[in-house]
Amino acid sequence: MELVEATADDLDALVDRWYDLATKMEEYSELNELAYADVREVPDDGFRAHLENEDVTDYLIVHDGETIGFVTLREGRHPSRQYSTYLRIVNVAIDEGDRNRGHGTAVLERVKELARERGCDHLKVSCEWGNEDARRFYRDADFQPKQVDYAQPLE
Structure with missing residues (x-):
C-alpha cells in the first residue's frame, strides 16, 4: 500500500470517493445531510483549494x-501546548470492496511516518459519535478519546 499525493488530474476520483463517504455519514446526524443529490452536482472547489x-x-x-481510497491530512499547531504540532486525518475512506483487509491500518502507519517526517508530535482524528465501527478502529489503533464536539442547527 502506498499514499500517492493527489494532483489536479485526480479531482474527479477524490470527489467521487468523498461523495461516497459523505453520503454514508448522513445516517449519523441530520447535520450531515448533503446539499447535493448526485455526485455530478458536487464542485471540485474544495479539493482544488487543497492543492x-x-x-x-x-x-x-x-x-x-x-486506487482503493483516499485520505486528507491537515497540519496544525497549538503553540501553547506540550504536544503542539499535529497532523489531522480529515477524511479517510477505503472503497467498500477493499475494507477489512488491513488497508486502513496500513494507511494509519504511513500517516504516522508522514507526521514524524513533518516534525509533528501527535495525530488527530474525529469520527461520528454513532459510528461505532470507526470508533472501534481508532481505539484499536491506540488513539485516545480527547474531546467531544457538539453541534446545533440554527433554524
Whole structure:
C-alpha cells in the first residue's frame, strides 16, 4: 500500500470517493445531510483549494497499482501546548470492496511516518459519535478519546 499525493488530474476520483463517504455519514446526524443529490452536482472547489494549501494534502490510497481510497491530512499547531504540532486525518475512506483487509491500518502507519517526517508530535482524528465501527478502529489503533464536539442547527 502506498499514499500517492493527489494532483489536479485526480479531482474527479477524490470527489467521487468523498461523495461516497459523505453520503454514508448522513445516517449519523441530520447535520450531515448533503446539499447535493448526485455526485455530478458536487464542485471540485474544495479539493482544488487543497492543492493550493500547504497545510492540507490529499493522497490516493494505492494497492497493487489500483486506487482503493483516499485520505486528507491537515497540519496544525497549538503553540501553547506540550504536544503542539499535529497532523489531522480529515477524511479517510477505503472503497467498500477493499475494507477489512488491513488497508486502513496500513494507511494509519504511513500517516504516522508522514507526521514524524513533518516534525509533528501527535495525530488527530474525529469520527461520528454513532459510528461505532470507526470508533472501534481508532481505539484499536491506540488513539485516545480527547474531546467531544457538539453541534446545533440554527433554524
